[in-house]
Amino acid sequence: MIAATEPIRILPKSRADGGEGQFLEVSMGPQHPSTHGVFRMDVVLDGERIVKLKPVFGYLHRNHEKIAEHETYLGSMPYTDRLDYFCSLTNNWAYALAVEKLAGIQVPERAEYIRIITAELTRFQNHAALIGFLTQDMGASGTPLMYAFRERETILDLFESLTGARMMCNYMRFGGCRVDLPAGWLDHAKKFVATLPRFLDEFERLLASNEILMARTQGVGVLSKELAVNAGVTGPVLRASGVNYDVRKVDKYGIYDRFAFKIPMGEHGDTYDRYMVRLLEMRESLNILNQALKDIPEGPIVDPKTRIRGFKPKPGEAYGRIEAPKGELGFYLVSDGTSNPYRYRVRPPSLMNLTVLEQLCIGRNVADVVVILGSIDIVMGEVDR
Amino acid sequence: MHSAIQQADQIFVALQHRVAGYLPVKFQSIADVILSVIAIVLVFAFLFAVTTVLERKGLGRIQNRYGPNRVGPAGFFQPLADGVKSLTKEDLVPRAADQAVHFMAPVLLVIAAFLAYAVLPVGRNMVLADLNAGVLFFFAVGTLVELAVFMAGWSSRNKYSLLGAMRAIAQMISYEVPLVLASIVVIMAAGSLSTVSIVNMQTGYSGIWPHWFVLTPWGFAGFNLFMIAATAESNRSPFDLPEGESEIIAGYYIEYSGFKFALFFLGEYLGMFATSGLAITLFLGGWAAPFSFLTWIPSYLWFFAKLLLMIAIFIWIRGTLPRLRMDQLMNFAWQFMLPMTLINVFAAGVWHFMPGGVIRWLVCAVLLIVPAVLLSRGLKQGKKFEARTYRFAE
Amino acid sequence: MTLENIKSEVEAKVPGCALEIVANPSPSGQHSLRIDPAHAVAIAAFMRDAEHLRFDYCSNVTGIDWPGKEISEKVKVKKLVDGVEQEVEEVRKSQTVGHLEVVYHLYSMEKKHGPVILRMRTEDRAEKVHLPSLTSVWQSADFQEREIFDLYGVVFDGHPDLRRILMWDGFKDHPMRKDYVEPDDYEYEPTAHDEVLERARQHRTVMGAQ
């Protein structure tokens, strides 16, 4: 066995070592109010300027992948809810998609529509809450956050009436969804979605043109195209850097090719672009939602051939990925023909997006670190798994 | 009728004299002072309690929540509950902290904050000490707050608190300059440093309109500049960097708990009331009624009404704006606030030497608006802050 | 652009490399390419930079543990049984050397194609667990390779910062390996049943549990 390497020691660089005086080594987190969970950054400061930053995580590590190896395929579904606990439905979908690829299961049309509706609602509430948190990190004392949560509450109510739970939905099944839409759900959703543009307008008026917000975010944490691609950054963070890559468009998984929607692109790759891209993406989500809610057909919601118990895919492997709100969420499954996956791997977008954190933060202020981290949008449940 | 109004206006002054009058003449003056001090401490501590509830309720309403509404009628006994809570909490002091300084910092902060009220006329004849250099005294005492803050930050032996203290010192010293310069225009106009005579200058009326300094171009600009600087001085949003909760957690009072933490809270709010009170004294006519037909309302009520209005504005701003960054804050202080206050001093001088009329208004307004536009452009241009348009990919 | 094409192209461009297509029997049809660790960096760099491949985006890096299997075969052996030479069937057991495998899922953001799956194997699971790091080619492999090092114990040569990432420094084992035995000294919740409770009970008296 290979022993672990020496623990990290970032030593202050004194004047004798060619530094400009003494550096301050601060450990931001894991009990820091704006590290979005139990995340730690070993930061070396020159005054308030970041000289070095090392992300440290694993505080929430529960070895989800190992647990899944001891569970049946279905048994891992509720655990996926707990990865990115803000977007359990997209996690469900990604996992279901991977298993469907592995076992070659078809999904009925109505189920695909339901999946898209729930996924886009999830994207909407995730982005709304994220922008709230981002402004909270900038010190906006929670007003945008509360507005976002007001709308999120209604979305969660929709989820609850559909899936039985607000956050830990455990809704998707291999080859479809668990239960059909309850009576009146569609009308309720339609009515609610119709009110969302007004909320977005309000949200934009509140902050999008605010000078302080612009000053805090424009030119902060610029992520270049090349670095973003090379570092495997995905999702709105990637698109804010001007790379046109959305798994919904590239893979056309589900039935996304039937919907007309556009992908907002940033140019500068700074925090403001990441913020605005999300704001615009929410509008596009509403576009998709309107189409899906209008066109949803009647029919079965789950492939009748799939079995709940004793599900044993043929040996082989599959990698299924979707565009989760935070980026590309992939599940890699290796089956050895038994009812438990031989290998179960989550490719969490939050973890990959963190790869660039240090490069974004070097040379910035402490205050910027918080904003950059907020704009990257991490959820520790997913990073640590 | 007229005397009834006067009696209502002077009821507290009369009460003070009545109480002091029972004592031998030798002690009367000191008894006067003690009574005033007691009144100030009680009234403003009460105002602090009310403000915390109002702030939480106001922020709640801004955020579409109720705010505290469980303790007492409509939640107005919440500060009592908070007080009990903070008193019964364990008082933690870090082992590595400088114990004595750590203890003294919140005490000094509260003392300094209370000292400033000595020169604030809260009503007609209601001032503790009518100093010749009242405004100067106010600013001098205000700097004690900085000392207390730095003591807290330094003695806690915490990196965050040190960062917070450094931020606080940099910010307070930078904004002290525009704060003083913004109030100089009033001193120029009044020709006195005494707060009482400044207020007396503003008590007259033309028709129904008062002679407040804020109703002149330089007064209006000065008031706005003063309020911005005062916001920064009292560490309120959007200039609350020293405590920047999301960045350096609580800044200089990160290592304070229990009642010491409550004292910091108290000191901070008292500072906010004091600077607001000074702004009222300097620009908003102190205890003077806003219209001549409203003079029958007792003067101290006007003062506190104005103070509550200022507090409401503070809460409103806090509920809306994100926080600035340290370098932006400094740039704003030195690149915008300082030149603007200097120009404002010049404009006030121009106003003084020009004959009255529309032309004076126009000249002064132009003198102020043009530099304001240019300076804010300059602030923006260096960084190229602008709303952007986005392209969409298919 | 099939996997065969890529294979022949890579073989032409990177001399001396050994590639092998690993078929995937599952309906997903995601076949993969096993590359030899010695040329891995060159192959990866070629696949990233080649004009028509442009696999500039390494999405997923995974470790898989394939422990050695016990293979038992029946052999007929001549033996002396009770003084008489007889042909006796005997089960001979042998242990295969397991290996750790690292899987890279590549996509192209520029050309929008993929995935191409690369696999690498270590020689065994104990000592020869070194593989070249592809972090120099794709930065996205950085954290994921660290994670594989942490959870599987694959040592990536040339990785800029190979430390444990999810487990704490000083943790000894590699928990994702199939033969990992979890320690029974963790803080337990006395569930009503299962062996965890039993083990926990041996450690200390359990409050409230039956």
Added chain:
Amino acid sequence: MFGEGILKGLAETARNFLGSYVSKKRLTTVQYPEERLPQIEAYRNFPFLVYDGEDWQQGLRCVSCFICEKECPPKCIFIEKSTDKKPDAVGKPQFYPTVFNIDVSVCMSCQICVEVCPFDAIKMDTDFELSTDNRFSGLLWDKKHLAKSNEHYHKIHPTEAAVVDAQLAAERAKVAAKAKAAAEAKPAAAPATPPPVPAATEK
């Protein structure tokens, strides 16, 4: 111009401040213990065991088939099977659980036990006010705590319960018809002991 966006934002918050006094819709807070949201029918919290009739021990639908115990992802269910049999919900003699425990401190309300149960014996409850002063035994629910009547099930999930009841009624009729047919086929046999029926494997 400098300050335009700030003023816009201030106007927006002022609108919300005043709006919160005018429109009840803006204030989304529900003053919980006094006010309550209407229960959503699909809501689920922790599982319970359904029983028919009056006596919870006799009417328990569970036949202790161990499927839920096996399928439960966090393994929070513990069952011990009886040695004797009693008639189950459809009238067949079946084993019943002597011990049925759910550790709700481990349970994650995923509903998989409900999905896999072939006997409609375990369903999700909606009770969420579950605070207890003992985190071990207080959160380890036994059979008695878990057993809830079919009427309760009808109250919390009416649509679902109606479907389940119809299914059960159909099955019960089938079993009764079978028993009748068996009784007719063997009229001579003593009716004291019911004929052994193979364990239910349908569904």
